[in-house]
Amino acid sequence: MFAPDIFAELWADTRGQPWLINALGYELTRTxxxxxxxxxxxxxxxxxxxxxxxxxxxxxxxxxxxxxxxEERVHRVIAAMLxxxxxxxNIPADDAQYxxxxxxxxxxxxxxxxxxxxxxxxxxxxxxxxxxxxxxxxHWYLTAKRQLNMHKLLRAFQQFFREHSTSWVERFDYKEAxxxxxxxxxxxxxxxxxxxxxxxxxxxxxxxxxxxxxxTDEQAGFLGEVQRIVLELKIQYGSLESTLKTSLTQTADxxxxxxxxxxxxxxxxxxxxxxxxxxxxxxSLSQNQRQIAVWxx
Numbered sequence: 001m002f003a004p005d006i007f008a009e010l011w012a013d014t015r016g017q018p019w020l021i022n023a024l025g026y027e028l029t030r031t032x033x034x035x036x037x038x039x040x041x042x043x044x045x046x047x048x049x050x051x052x053x054x055x056x057x058x059x060x061x062x063x064x065x066x067x068x069x070x071e072e073r074v075h076r077v078i079a080a081m082l083x084x085x086x087x088x089x090n091i092p093a094d095d096a097q098y099x100x101x102x103x104x105x106x107x108x109x110x111x112x113x114x115x116x117x118x119x120x121x122x123x124x125x126x127x128x129x130x131x132x133x134x135x136x137x138x139h140w141y142l143t144a145k146r147q148l149n150m151h152k153l154l155r156a157f158q159q160f161f162r163e164h165s166t167s168w169v170e171r172f173d174y175k176e177a178x179x180x181x182x183x184x185x186x187x188x189x190x191x192x193x194x195x196x197x198x199x200x201x202x203x204x205x206x207x208x209x210x211x212x213x214x215x216t217d218e219q220a221g222f223l224g225e226v227q228r229i230v231l232e233l234k235i236q237y238g239s240l241e242s243t244l245k246t247s248l249t250q251t252a253d254x255x256x257x258x259x260x261x262x263x264x265x266x267x268x269x270x271x272x273x274x275x276x277x278x279x280x281x282x283x284s285l286s287q288n289q290r291q292i293a294v295w296x297x
């Protein structure tokens with residue numbers, strides 16, 4: 001028996017894509033021993049665990065899907081979505097239609113990745129090699145109460161980004177989104193094996209929103225207390241003041257939407273004329289009665 005709250009998640013994750021639905025169903029009812037008993041109710045957390053297992057498995061269908069990312073026409077569309085490029089309006093309509101025909105995006109009501117699983121798989125595949133070679137350890141960033149110390153983690157990322165961004169971003173096929181992808185690789189390296197990172201991005205959004213969910217009780221997992229942390233990633237276009245004006249509101253709204261107790265705004269300055277001393281900074285600002293940690297990179 002399936003818990004009723006699974007079905008809304010299943011639709012958001014698959015949008016009816018047959019292979020995904022069948023793969024999730026198989027994992028739930030055939031490869032998870034304790035769920036084979038017809039008397040056991042399959043819960044939403046059971047479903048989420050299986051979804052994560054499927055994504056991490058890099059199954060054949062998902063692997064073939066990401067092969068398409070190397071095609072030039074696909075690259076133009078997906079790179080703009082991942083980077084929040086202001087040049088998204090210049091993407092040829094036939095390129096967008098081609099990527100939609102491949103099943104990677106939908107065009108209406110707005111251009112976005114077809115479903116939530118593809119939205120997870122695409123950046124994960126692009127950062128896979130980098131993620132597994134980053135020499136960071138999860139326990140470095142855990143408090144005595146097994147919470148993620150995000151200030152310590154993001155300070156470490158600032159230094160890592162300063163030292164390695166030029167060489168590491170060159171490794172990415174999607175260099176336009178290299179800064180955002182490098183942060184996601186860094187986070188995924190720390191969070192894997194304990195928590196989840198959920199991503200929201202799309203053409204014309206000019207930002208990437210990340211939600212980290214981290215269970216503080218290792219035994220209870222997601223059924224126990226969960227630390228929720230929002231990160232918003234922005235590329236600085238124009239002045240810092242104008243970027244902050246819109247970004248702080250967006251970050252506060254997203255944190256409220258997710259029920260996150262902690263919110264961080266990361267602003268990437270890609271101007272080669274600006275020194276690292278001016279790019280790397282941190283401050284705490286208030287927006288809508290919420291404290292937001294702002295990080296310059």
